[in-house]
Structure formats: structure tokens, C-alpha cells
Amino acid sequence: MRKGLIIAYHRVNSSGKDPMAVSVENFQAQMKYFHERGYSSLTLADYSNMINQNDLPKKSLVITFDDGYRDNYLFAFPTLKLYGFRATIFLTVDFIGTSDTFPMDKNKWDKINDEDLPLSWEQVLEMKKYGVEFGSHTCSHWHLDELPEKELIKELVDSKRCLEENLQSTVTSFCYPSGRFNQRVKEAVCQAGYLAAVVTPRLRQVDEDIYSLKRIGIYSNDTDWRFRLKTSPYFAAFRDSGLLYQLKNYIPRVILQP
Template identity: 30%
Template structure:
């Protein structure tokens, strides 16, 4: 029987360095092992778009999404996904990615691993222009894509909140966002050879102007941080996702069961958002 709803799980960091929006490698590995052992299909965003258009997907379908493109996604998440043959989606902040050779990851024996900063320390490093300490390199993006562990989409070019930079100025806000999205699309096309119709909003913020500009730029599937599961009746311009916490299977497993039950998922996630 095909799925009636699809949960889109949301991760940021997978790292042994504790901090905000961070899941430990041990918990992430346990969660991915559980999905594999219980027969889940990890969808591409093209498959999710097909589901929205009425195409069937397997009953146990899930999207594993990551935001930003942190170095720890390569060092710790990539080898786990590769080990279990799972596929994830990564929304990249294109301006923050740099050049250089591949760095070691956790699937390479006893090779010393690069340090992965906490979320707070990473923000400080980015503000100081030291993005290579925090973010993936383009070489790592290509390696992960070729391995099939990640596909890559836009999280804008700068991660700026243009509504805050131009408060009350809808014209300049829209112009700045349009330039930002064009820069992201151009760089993704240059580096990956293509760009998709999928966009994730920085900090989950959007308004009617944001949606209009994004759709004019060629983005049709817009991802938020609003809690919920994606159903056939979901609006492509307001797709919900589910935050995954740094918790073990006693937390993860019952929620994954609930997220497959449309009424229960909507009730539970609606209750948690209040």
C-alpha cells in the first residue's frame, strides 16, 4: 500500500561537539540503522515532488534533510548514510562553501578527523570569514553526490533574512532576495551542472513576497521549519518538516510510527508546535 503522508526529517549538525541543533554521531547512526532495519525508503526530492503530483511512493517513505552544509555532515553523517545505503538531501548556503581537497571522514579507519565546531563557535568563525573551519568544500559536495549519500539544493546564497535588512521596504527586500536566489542558482549550476526547483528558507522564514520572488526565480517546492508531514494535499509553497532531536530510539521509533498515521501525525505535531 503506498504512503498517504511522508515525513521530512530535519537535521543540521551531526557532531560529537555538543551544541544547538546538533545530533550526536551515535544517535544519528542508531536512527539511520533503525530506518534501514525497518524497511524505510529514503526519497529524493524529485520523488517527493512526484508524490505531491499524485504519484505513489512506498508506504514507509521518508525524506532525510539537512540544512546549511556543515563540515560535520561530510565527516560524520556521510559515512553513516553510505554504510546503510540511505539517501539524504542537503540544502546548501552556496556562498559559504570553499575550495580544497577532501578531508577525512569517520568511515576511513583510524585517520585523524578534522575538528567540528559547535554551532555557536561555527557562527563566530563564519562571521570572521573562516568558513572553511565550519562548512563543507565543493570537493566534498561532489564526492557525497557521487557516492549517492546526498543530493544538493538551494538554501539561498547568503542565508540573509532580507525582511530584517529592509524592514518595511518590500521593493528592496524583494530585489535583494531575487539577486540572492539568482546567485545561488548560478553557482549550483556552475558546480553541479544543474539546479532544482527545491528551496529551503533560512530560519524557515517566508512571506508572500518571498514566495512570489522564489517562484519567479524557478523554485516551485519551498521548505519551511513548520512542523508537519507532507501529504497529497500539502501546498508545494509551504512544505513542512520535522526537527529530529539528539535522542535515542526510545524517542525516535515511536515518532516515526506516528508520522506514518496522517491524523495522528497532524494532531501530535500540531500539539507540539503550540
């Protein structure tokens, strides 16, 4: 089975106050890099359908964003259009169309700017018209592996229903908040009607299937050379081999030995 590259962003802005935010300049350079190398941009829905049929283009790229920050529309969307790229944005639906900050941002900054707020439904619909896919990131961004069964199902089903009512289209893609999931959660995601789900593993091993598709996270500290290394097929192979995890545990012990 041929696999493509799935990358994960959260935010795109140049304020410098959020380590999850890639600067506008870096994001533009990263999209230019993919464009010049002939990558085919797919939504997660397209990707999951093609991978099931073993029909992926040779250089497949899925660009994803988590949470649904307004800067996705203000700063990332123009660059995506410039290079003809599509993307999948996972929305935390209780916050979309509100003036509330996301729960992980409460009391995080002294000043809240427009780009720190969630997307509006008008912005979501404009991006959908262009070809951006929207998936679920639950209703409220809880850690799903900690929820009782009834609350878990509610987060999955209610967010899907809300998205489908506002988008007037079927929602099939899902992303686990904070990457927290287990087999029980994966089964619930499947039963809720999603066809694919993504996770951004750090160094820990994750068994990959259609409900735990691995992504490469891109952040503010990813310089040009780090970005190129992380998005190379060699890095993914190194990560998936488990060697990265072993090195993380081995190096501190070596340093601390007398």
C-alpha cells in the first residue's frame, strides 16, 4: 500500500506569541517547496478513499489544520489558493462562529487579536466553496480517552451532526484532540460514521490504520532545514521504525551516568 505525506498545522500568523503558529513567511515558503516538487494536494476524504483503493498519486500531500483558528482563513487560505492546494481543517465546533477563545488559550495572552479567535461560519463556507474539507475535532476539545462512553459518543456524534447541518454535506474525517485516543475511542469514531482519522504522534509508537493515520507536525521552531528533514520520506521511515523513541530514552541515561 503506497502512503503519502500528511502534515499537521494549527496556526499561521507572524505574531510570534504562539509556538504552535507557523509564520506567514515560513508557510508561504513551505507551500512553494511542495508546489515546486510536484506534490498533488488532496483532502483527507480523497486520500482515505484513494488509499483504500491503492490508487494514490506518487507525490500525495494532505495539508491539515487543527482546531479552527481564524488565522487559517486570514493567512493560510490565500497561500493555499495561490498554489492551487486544498486542505482539511478539523473544527472544534462549539467555538466556531463565536467570539470565545479555545479552552487551551484561556488566560494565555494579555491581548486577544482577531486571528486568535475561532473561524466564523461565513469563513468556513467560503473556504468550503473553494474546496477545503472540514472534519470534526469534537465539540469541546476534551481528551476522548478520559470520557465515559456516553459523553464520548456525544462529542463524536453531535460535532458531526453540527458540521453536516452547517456545511450541508457529509462529514467523514476526524482528528483526535491532543492526539489522545485508544482502541475504545477508535471504535467509537468508526461507529459514529467517520471513515478516517488522523493523529500526530510525537516519539511514541502508534499502530497505523485508517483510523490512526500518522501526520508530521509543523511548528514555529521548524526552520527550513528542519521542515525539509521532517517532510522527507526518510524521516517518516525513521520515526516509524521506533529508533527515534529509543534514542529519546537512551540519550538522557547516557548523559546522567557517572
